[in-house]
Amino acid sequence: MSEIRTIDAYIAEVRAHLAPLGASQRDEVLAELESLLRADADRAGEAAALEAVGDSETYAAGVLEALHDDADDAEAAGQPTPQGTVLGMPYDFRGMSVDRIGSRVWNPAAPRIFMPRMFGLGWTFNLGAIAVKLGLIRPDDVGEDSYERIPPVALAVAVAVPALLAVAAAAVLLVAWPMLPAKVPTHWGVSGAPDDWGSRDVVLSILLAFAVVPAALTYPMILRRRTSARSRLLSAAALAMEAVLVLGIAVLTVLDANGGSSGNWMWLVVLGVLVVPFFMLYVPMRRGLHVEWREVVPSDGEGDCHADQHPAERSARVGAPGDHRACRGAAGPRDLRPGGDVAHPRGPARVREALAVGGHHPVREPDRRDRVPRRRAQAGEGGRSAHHSVFRAARATAQACRPGDGRALRRL
Amino acid sequence: MAQARDERATQFRKGALELVILALLDRGELYGVEIVDRLAERSGLEASAGTVYPLLSRLKKAGVVDTTWRESPVGPPRKYYRLSTAGHRELAEMTRLWRDISDAIDEVLTGGAGNE
Numbered sequence: 001m002s003e004i005r006t007i008d009a010y011i012a013e014v015r016a017h018l019a020p021l022g023a024s025q026r027d028e029v030l031a032e033l034e035s036l037l038r039a040d041a042d043r044a045g046e047a048a049a050l051e052a053v054g055d056s057e058t059y060a061a062g063v064l065e066a067l068h069d070d071a072d073d074a075e076a077a078g079q080p081t082p083q084g085t086v087l088g089m090p091y092d093f094r095g096m097s098v099d100r101i102g103s104r105v106w107n108p109a110a111p112r113i114f115m116p117r118m119f120g121l122g123w124t125f126n127l128g129a130i131a132v133k134l135g136l137i138r139p140d141d142v143g144e145d146s147y148e149r150i151p152p153v154a155l156a157v158a159v160a161v162p163a164l165l166a167v168a169a170a171a172v173l174l175v176a177w178p179m180l181p182a183k184v185p186t187h188w189g190v191s192g193a194p195d196d197w198g199s200r201d202v203v204l205s206i207l208l209a210f211a212v213v214p215a216a217l218t219y220p221m222i223l224r225r226r227t228s229a230r231s232r233l234l235s236a237a238a239l240a241m242e243a244v245l246v247l248g249i250a251v252l253t254v255l256d257a258n259g260g261s262s263g264n265w266m267w268l269v270v271l272g273v274l275v276v277p278f279f280m281l282y283v284p285m286r287r288g289l290h291v292e293w294r295e296v297v298p299s300d301g302e303g304d305c306h307a308d309q310h311p312a313e314r315s316a317r318v319g320a321p322g323d324h325r326a327c328r329g330a331a332g333p334r335d336l337r338p339g340g341d342v343a344h345p346r347g348p349a350r351v352r353e354a355l356a357v358g359g360h361h362p363v364r365e366p367d368r369r370d371r372v373p374r375r376r377a378q379a380g381e382g383g384r385s386a387h388h389s390v391f392r393a394a395r396a397t398a399q400a401c402r403p404g405d406g407r408a409l410r411r412l
Numbered sequence: 413m414a415q416a417r418d419e420r421a422t423q424f425r426k427g428a429l430e431l432v433i434l435a436l437l438d439r440g441e442l443y444g445v446e447i448v449d450r451l452a453e454r455s456g457l458e459a460s461a462g463t464v465y466p467l468l469s470r471l472k473k474a475g476v477v478d479t480t481w482r483e484s485p486v487g488p489p490r491k492y493y494r495l496s497t498a499g500h501r502e503l504a505e506m507t508r509l510w511r512d513i514s515d516a517i518d519e520v521l522t523g524g525a526g527n528e
Contacts, residue, residue: 078466109465139465140444296481296489
């Protein structure tokens with residue numbers, strides 16, 4: 001492909017390499033390239049102009065890189081990047097994507113609670129940040145691969161929630177339809193009483209469409225075999241956010257249709273929009289984490305105190321890298337675990353094994369204090385009594401740390 | 413004025429943060445809060461958890477760091493980070509790059525060689 005003598009041939013080649021681009025964008029790029037080349041050719045001759053731009057493949061690769069959508073990359077890295085802002089309010093009308101749900105609705109690593117909405121104008125809640133603020137998880141507990149560890153049953157339950165909500169909303173609307181008057185409420189005031197009314201058939205049709213259509217569009221993707229656990233869970237949660245709202249409005253419309261006011265229940269609907277997706281995300285994640293934690297490598301109890309409370313221990317750690325080597329499993333001089341070499345094979349492989357069997361485990365309540373004693377019991381039976389003393393030491397350290405700000409520590 | 417300075421310092425730090433975190437992890441594995449604490453110990457390198465955690469998950473996704481869960485006596489197991497093989501390469505590469513750039517900038521700032 002080196003001996004191209006004409007500008008037309010060169011452009012044809014670049015065009016072929018730019019196949020991934022949209023037609024209009026590609027034409028624009030090629031028109032610009034052509035005008036540049038022609039201008040150059042007038043000055044220095046065609047051969048020199050072609051020489052200067054280099055080979056067509058490299059040129060096309062450069063173009064593709066320059067036009068690459070950085071926003072999508074940022075979104076995938078957990079950095080919400082709205083399409084634009086109006087009067088300081090973010091907006092997005094590009095349609096949903098799993099990365100956008102992951103960076104906005106469930107992003108524990110980011111401390112912001114208010115995130116740009118996935119679709120439309122304004123903000124949404126970062127349920128991941130709320131879980132961190134509540135001390136339920138640490139910002140980095142849930143990683144990309146944690147989703148794959150969620151037990152299938154927990155995932156299936158979460159995925160079923162928006163379908164149940166949609167069916168419930170459709171049922172409420174269809175059953176009530178013949179019994180309702182010609183005008184039904186469409187808007188509620190601050191007091192909770194309806195203050196605007198619309199045609200029954202129009203209002204109920206719209207609500208029915210909002211209940212059914214998003215679910216009907218999303219479920220084929222969620223249920224596809226090759227869809228990842230992450231996509232399933234995040235999509236289901238986003239779907240549930242909308243479904244709770246539609247169900248709530250459908251119920252209020254029906255209840256208040258005869259002129260009365262059932263009371264100010266809109267707050268309950270708004271609360272449901274937050275709480276239902278929160279549990280749909282948090283509970284499966286928690287179960288997935290338990291699968292990971294079941295095979296945790298025991299720590300040697302060091303470095304578990306907060307830095308400020310044990311400066312001496314801390315500096316000892318900084319100064320003794322051998323210590324960390326010990327943690328990695330290579331037998332270091334200060335490795336307190338004779339079973340250290342056993343520890344690693346017990347790790348991820350066992351977790352995967354457990355999952356392959358069907359991921360069915362007794363899931364414990366997230367009681368944080370039961371872990372150390374439980375481990376102790378296990379260590380004792382295997383004749384690895386060294387574990388015993390290690391855990392006793394660990395516990396002593398833990399207790400020494402605790403009185404000050406035990407609660408705060410547990411959140412770290 | 414002071415605010416503009418802070419803003420600039422933040423921008424500088426953000427670029428260097430990845431290198432600093434890789435260097436910290438080169439000395440041994442650390443968990444998230446420890447990394448934030450280590451950075452806070454060095455004035456000029458402080459970074460909020462909101463900056464560090466997204467960066468860590470990006471590094472993990474890029475395969476530059478590996479993670480392991482380890483038991484913690486004060487709560488649920490903690491996720492520890494360490495350099496992967498690719499991470500060691502990345503660190504060496506970035507260190508070289510950093511030295512080249514900082515040497516070149518120093519030279520320009522002190523008005524040394526390169527003046528014509």
